[in-house]
Amino acid sequence: PTSGGFILAVIGRFVFGLGGESLSVTQSTYCGKWFDKNQLGTAFGITLAFARIGSAINFLITPFLGNVGVGVALWFGVLTCTISMFFSFQLAFWDRKGEKIRPPSTAEADVIHFKDILKFRYTLWFLIMVCVFFYISVFVWLQNAVAFFVKVYDISNQRAGLVVSIPYFVAAFAAPTFGFIIDKTGLILLWLAFACLLNCVNMLVMLWLTFIPPIIPMFFVGISYSMVAASLWPCIPLIVKSHELGTAYGLFFAIQNVGLFISPLIVGHITSTGYYTTMMLTFAECSFLAFALTISVAVCDFFEGRRINKTAKELKAQAKLEEDEKLSLVTKTGSINPDDDYYDRFNLQDNYD
Numbered sequence: 592p593t594s595g596g597f598i599l600a601v602i603g604r605f606v607f608g609l610g611g612e613s614l615s616v617t618q619s620t621y622c623g624k625w626f627d628k629n630q631l632g633t634a635f636g637i638t639l640a641f642a643r644i645g646s647a648i649n650f651l652i653t654p655f656l657g658n659v660g661v662g663v664a665l666w667f668g669v670l671t672c673t674i675s676m677f678f679s680f681q682l683a684f685w686d687r688k689g690e691k692i693r694p695p696s697t698a699e700a701d702v703i704h705f706k707d708i709l710k711f712r713y714t715l716w717f718l719i720m721v722c723v724f725f726y727i728s729v730f731v732w733l734q735n736a737v738a739f740f741v742k743v744y745d746i747s748n749q750r751a752g753l754v755v756s757i758p759y760f761v762a763a764f765a766a767p768t769f770g771f772i773i774d775k776t777g778l779i780l781l782w783l784a785f786a787c788l789l790n791c792v793n794m795l796v797m798l799w800l801t802f803i804p805p806i807i808p809m810f811f812v813g814i815s816y817s818m819v820a821a822s823l824w825p826c827i828p829l830i831v832k833s834h835e836l837g838t839a840y841g842l843f844f845a846i847q848n849v850g851l852f853i854s855p856l857i858v859g860h861i862t863s864t865g866y867y868t869t870m871m872l873t874f875a876e877c878s879f880l881a882f883a884l885t886i887s888v889a890v891c892d893f894f895e896g897r898r899i900n901k902t903a904k905e906l907k908a909q910a911k912l913e914e915d916e917k918l919s920l921v922t923k924t925g926s927i928n929p930d931d932d933y934y935d936r937f938n939l940q941d942n943y944d
Contacts (some may be wrong), residue, residue, distance in 0.1 A: 639820040
């Protein structure tokens with residue numbers, strides 16, 4: 592390819608990254624905004640499932656289209672993006688319509704300033720690091736998995752590629768299933784901790800127990816990935832206020848992508864020596880660090896009254912209590928925001944009546 596073509600390709604990838612990451616933030620914020628706390632696991636699980644189904648279809652269709660012609664594959668991508676844009680407009684329409692049905696509130700209640708990021712609770716920052724370490728142990732691992740399987744398990748590139756695709760297919764079905772189970776049981780941090788520990792074990796099994804077919808540990812990589820998707824992302828609405836969700840999810844994805852940018856450079860330096868033991872130990876350590884951080888969050892949450900790690904019954908009772916409080920505020924003040932000036936005027940009037 593010409594230098595101009597390469598530059599154009601880089602620009603295209605840059606624009607694609609802007610759209611892809613914005614889409615992830617928007618999807619997560621929308622789920623956190625419109626689903627109750629005891630429904631978040633299922634909502635995020637279904638969202639991930641369709642994303643992974645799309646990845647699986649891409650694995651099957653794109654190579655065939657690429658053989659027909661690169662242009663055909665690219666125009667197929669344009670078609671899928673157009674369909675996605677159409678449904679995005681539909682979602683925006685229903686979101687706007689839903690806002691009109693919700694109880695009224697002042698616009699100031701929905702404003703967040705940049706300095707407010709520094710006021711986020713430390714548990715949120717801990718979970719961001721859980722996100723970074725866990726996704727390094729999955730996504731960066733998958734980038735190097737084919738070469739690892741070819742060298743260590745002595746299988747062909749084609750077969751190694753099929754093995755690497757297993758977590759995506761597993762997640763397509765397991766993510767909504769675990770989301771439903773987590774919504775019914777609660778104790779979201781325990782599920783998250785177990786998933787991180789399971790992935791640590793997966794890495795060590797593939798390193799030291801090579802007599803086990805790689806399909807088995809890769810199946811459980813998909814299981815752990817599904818558990819994390821159904822337990823990590825629903826934690827955020829339990830920590831931040833509703834008008835802070837977009838900022839919080841954006842912060843998650845931004846720092847996650849910084850980690851996913853730096854870590855391949857480090858892992859690439861390790862694998863350039865052809866010595867994969869250090870690479871696998873690195874991924875196992877990342878998963879274990881995610882596990883340790885999750886346990887730290889669970890312990891801190893326990894001493895702070897269990898705001899996050901509640902049972903499903905407790906979450907349902909909390910959601911009902913919050914809804915009753917909102918209805919009470921609307922009945923008394925006309926606003927769901929207790930800090931509104933309108934609310935203060937009513938309070939003053941009640942004091943003098």
